[in-house]
Amino acid sequence: MATVSVRQAKKVFGSTKILHGVDVEIADGEFVVLVGPSGCGKSTLLRMIAGLENISGGEIAIGGRVVNNVPPKDRDIAMVFQNYALYPHMTVRENMAFSMKLAKAPADVMEEEVKRAAKILGLDALLDRYPRQLSGGQRQRVAMGRAIVRHPQVFLFDEPLSNLDAKLRVQMRSEIKELQQRLATTTIYVTHDQIEAMTMADQIVVMNGGRIEQAGAPLALYDRPANLFVAGFIGSPAMNLLPGRVADGGFRTDGGALLPLPPGANAQAATYGIRPEHLMLADDGVEGTIVLVEPTGSETQVTLRIGETQIIGAFRERVQGRPGDLLRVAPDLSLVHLFGPDGNRLP
Amino acid sequence: MSATTAPVWTKTRQQPGALARLFDNKAFLIIVCLAPAVGLLMTFLTYPLGLGIWLAFTDTTIGRPGIWVGIENFEFLMEDPIFLNSVFYSVFYTAVATFGKFGLGLWLALLLNQHLPMKSLLRAIILLPWIVPTVLSAIAFWWIYDPQFSIISYLSMKMGLTEGPIDFINTAWPARWSLIFANIWRGIPFVAISLLAGLQTISPSLYEAALLDGATPWQRFRHITFPMLMPILAIVMTFSIIFTFTDFQLVYAITRGGPVNSTHLMATLAFQRGIPGGQLGEGAAIAVAMIPFLVFATLFSYFGLARRKWQQGESND
Incomplete structure (x- = not known):
């Protein structure tokens, strides 16, 4: 468990500016959701925290340690990808144990960790299956299991529910939230779905066009949106936003x-x-x-x-x-x- | 009361004609539709193959129809050192060339899969050795290996690496290796481009996941790339082995099986004995002797490497 600080983080691809200096402070054990329309830079920011994208400017610190030049594997993070990125040629057990296998952990420790994660996620009966033989929700759980076994400081989720059908999405939403509360691990979660953001987050960071529009608790954003973008983005059905002027003893x-x-x-x-x-x-x-x-x-x-x-x-x-x-x-x-x-x- | 009944008209069912009924007959249709394909296959595949196999059991020579001699041709070949040598060289040639083609081809495919400047141009250039007609490239290699005019000999003498011209194709072992090198050069594009296609089907997020799991580049290759590439590797290898084992053009154009029959492949020896030598039966027997090797190679790479449980999905049992 750790804090995460993003200070003036910038990302430039060639001449295209993706992030224009973003600041986010994430407390230990907090569940933070980065939300915004597609192309707002939320996934890029997450990948920068993971170390999959380099940082063009500013700095990112995990647990007080600046990680700009730390390779991904040494950042003590675990990530769940949108398409789960399960290794198709490995069983569920091998998928979950892969990071430990690379770290040359003893076999009994590996087995114990996998068993523990499988128990938490209800995957006990599926350990010898291949990803192809699993349903979408089960694959999602395996992807989380692969993250859990590593005891990371920070969990990163990149739109993990967008490949699931509506019903399963609601179910997995509560599962992830519950899991996070149980493990109390700092979590950064990217989504474009404001309902996911509202229901899961301790803190929501609303992004648009590479900038942060507003950050705060879900209800604070709902009650006092800082600008038109946040007002229109948070809440469903969306807020009525009516342009006009003050006149005639009211708003015309x-x-x-x-x-x-x-x-x-x-x-x-x-x-x-x-x-x-x-x-x-x-x-x-x-x-x-x-x-x-x-x-x-x-x-x-x-x-x-x-x-x-x-x-x-x-x-x-x-x-x-x-x-x-x-x-x-x-x-x-x-x-x-x-x-x-x-x-x-x-x- | 006068009841008027409307004129009743019933459509008389028209009986279909004899031809229409014939074309409605499923069995007849199947035969009619299959006939052209079957005819073509029989004429151009089955008949030559059958004739070749039949010839192998006769003593036919050019200009004289042979009689059935059973396995006499094979008995003779088993004691023919030139044939045995060609079997050895065919296997050696195939094994070493396949190894080289896959080693270098995979390496090239991995390089081309990176973000390189002018990637598509490079990929097009890689294909060149494969596009050029084999005989042309064989003639080019013939020049490169020429005892007197070899550019390699010339350069190495200029640079003082060797005193005289290098012997490429005038003694047995140098000639064997030179041909293998030419075959590898020619075979790499096929392997590299096929494997590149395979590499591009591997999701980049798997590498990212492995990166986060702490895999080194070698471990990413060993645990992700290689197993994921296995199915396509098996298919490409099957084809490559078949093409290499049955190779004819390179060897025939560069050395014609020489010096002193040392570089005969089974295919070149079969041709040599059958056509210029006139011993059709014996040539056919050599060609038929290639079949078991090819069947074995195909079965090995197909069943040994191709299907994996994880590809099949469904039940695990």
């Missing part, structure tokens, strides 16, 4: 809707943000026309048109409207997010 969207503002709102506001779940049905609310009603059972998502502006609301009530009907909704004023013309959150 470019589409013509007039929305109420919380008291003392900043007059510079250029974007009005309200999460779908923070809209309420209210008789004195803003009137909109229903475009679409999507009941999910636990809640109902309604797409409304107010003026020319479309917004989405998610209500615990069962909305019985049909497209074209009128519905009155009101935002929860304490949960309105206002962003300035530069896209950053206004205080």
Whole structure:
């Protein structure tokens, strides 16, 4: 177990800048998720921490030791790859024991470690199978087993669930989280799925275009997104972000809707943000026309048109409207997010 | 009440004609569709092979149809030192050349699999020895090995490495090694390009995983590259052994089996005895004697190296 510090890390491929100086501080035993759209540099950052990519600038320290020039095998890390990277010609046992075999560990130690990891992951019965004979979830577990047997300081996961079907993904998500809590090993996890990030992380680092947009606890990001990117990225369904200006005693969207503002709102506001779940049905609310009603059972998502502006609301009530009907909704004023013309959150 | 009944029209089923029924017959169709292929194979594969095998058991010479003599040809060959020598040299030639081709070919494939500048140009150049017609390259080697005009002799004399011309093909062992060298030179591209194709199917993340597992470059080769390459290696080796064992052009163009029959392969000896020598039966017997070697080599590399449990998936038992 160890801390990980990334200080002003830069990555350049030829003339293309992938990372523009990134800072991340990861505490001992913390579960950190790097999340962002494809091409944001999150996988590159993970591979730099692993030592699979060299570091063009800045430094990366694991457990207080700067590892810029330390080869991957000496960084005391273990990585789970997106495609698992299991050795196809080795059995599950051989796959898990490979690193120990290279380190010339005694046979009984190897066997014991493999047994222990297999027990944790429920792979006992599969030790003599080849990767081809395993299902996606089992391969995923073998990949984790290969990481566990090494007792690394840091676990690195590179989009480990993206090759699994939706149901298995949810199951493996909780398994990984539970495993991490049991082993209390510092973990860095890369994903493009904000739900994975929200459910698993102690700390989320939202990246975009080679920069960090915001880092913090999942609910902090949800409650106080620092800018438009984070506001739109975290949360599902996504936050309604309505450009406009403060006028007429409220917020006038470019589409013509007039929305109420919380008291003392900043007059510079250029974007009005309200999460779908923070809209309420209210008789004195803003009137909109229903475009679409999507009941999910636990809640109902309604797409409304107010003026020319479309917004989405998610209500615990069962909305019985049909497209074209009128519905009155009101935002929860304490949960309105206002962003300035530069896209950053206004205080 | 007047009931009007609508005129009832029933379609009369047309009986298909005799020809249509014939073409609906599955057995007939199978025969018709297979006939051209079978005909071609029988004419151009089975008949020559059968004729060759039959000739091996006769005493046919050019201009005189032979009679069945049983295994007399083989009995004679078993006591013929030139034939026995050609068997030895065929096996030796195949073994050493295959070893050389795979050693160098694998090394070249590994090099080409790295990120090199002008990679595709290099790969194209590598293929050159294979594209050039064998007889042309054989003639080039003939010049290179020429007792008087050899460029190698010339250079080594210029540099003072040797006093006189080097003897490449005028005595038995130098000639044998020279031919093997020419064969290796010619065979490397096939091996290198095939193995390169195999190398490129290995996922780079396996190497990354091995890197994190602490494998040295040699260990990565030994535990990842080599086992993963095994299936394609087996196939390429099977082909290479067959091509090398049946080689004819290089040897015939450079030494014609000389000096004093020392570099005869079984293929060149079969031709020598059968066509210029006129002993068709004996030549055919030499050619037939190659079959067991080829079958053995094929079976060995195919079953010994090709299929691995991990490739098959499904159940383990």
